[in-house]
Amino acid sequence: MILLHHLRVGRSIFTVWLLEEFGLDYELKVYHRNPETNRSQEDLAKATPLGKSPTIEDGDILLTESGAIAAYLAERYDTGHKLAPPKSDWKAWAEYQRWLHYPEGSAFLPLMLKLLLTREDPKPPVFSAFSDGEVALHLGLLDKRLGEMDYILGDQFQAPDVGITYIANMAERLGELGPYRNLKAYMDRNLERPAWKRAKERAVE
């Protein structure tokens, strides 16, 4: 059975969701943030290579990085290609890879800058300008694409939609999602999925 090291509150609820979408059996080991610093604590640092969540264990495999966990679960367990395209279609598979890497590879950084900016006063101008430009670029791209298709790879929900929904959700919490109505509608639609509801019930005490 898969064990997920799950830090409350954070990114790994989206890995719980993915496990639910795949229909896999899993256990959660729950960790909490230091209430003063909001950082993770020694218990998670001892259990995982970087003190980061999500990290999964699957037999003797210990795996971290949200995108790598998604790629691994899909490749190993989604043998019916419910949530990832088969490699017989290289174009679809390349797009799938692109959007698996995109959340942490591109969109997360400017949103993380926005989060850190909420704690700086005065606001440093280089960080402010960079994050403004990049947030607009990325949310604009996603919004345009999701005006043309229901899901990030077309007309079906696939594994990368979990990471993209995470990005939309982070943008919303930062008050940045307002102008991007297609992205907002997409997020709201995905958060109605039964697997997300099961994830929340199980992982959010």
Next chain:
Amino acid sequence: MILLHHLRVGRSIFTVWLLEEFGLDYELKVYHRNPETNRSQEDLAKATPLGKSPTIEDGDILLTESGAIAAYLAERYDTGHKLAPPKSDWKAWAEYQRWLHYPEGSAFLPLMLKLLLTREDPKPPVFSAFSDGEVALHLGLLDKRLGEMDYILGDQFQAPDVGITYIANMAERLGELGPYRNLKAYMDRNLERPAWKRAKERAVE
């Protein structure tokens, strides 16, 4: 033949290196940064989905994100498993995925903060503290691991070593690599590889 949209100077020289390691035929389309802002320009924005480099074209496939490009090239063209493990060994394959996602998924962000911090005066304290802690965490992890093995996945150079070398190289350019002697030695060793030298000769005018 693969076409690489290659922005000078930046991340995509490492994709050129990977193409050379795979022994693939490729063409380069070279773009330059705006000399005043150091940002990429309209020509790259028109040619690629986000105005970002590296982006590759392979027939009717247009693919961006460094990690996704590496995953795609390995899966499609490295059929002899010279630079990526076969999926008959799930543990090795999971580790391979982890380190493919790691450069952009984890290590790049705090180094990017360091880069932006060089342009801020006074230095914003939240960004400074966050980047100091995370840079030490990530470079420390890499340094420890590369004290125990020659390459990021063990005793053989594999595709993820390209991304890890990029991180080490970025750290060095920011003056952050000094204390991490194993990581520095690893980088120096990798930059002696004939494929890197061919990449530099071809991509750096």
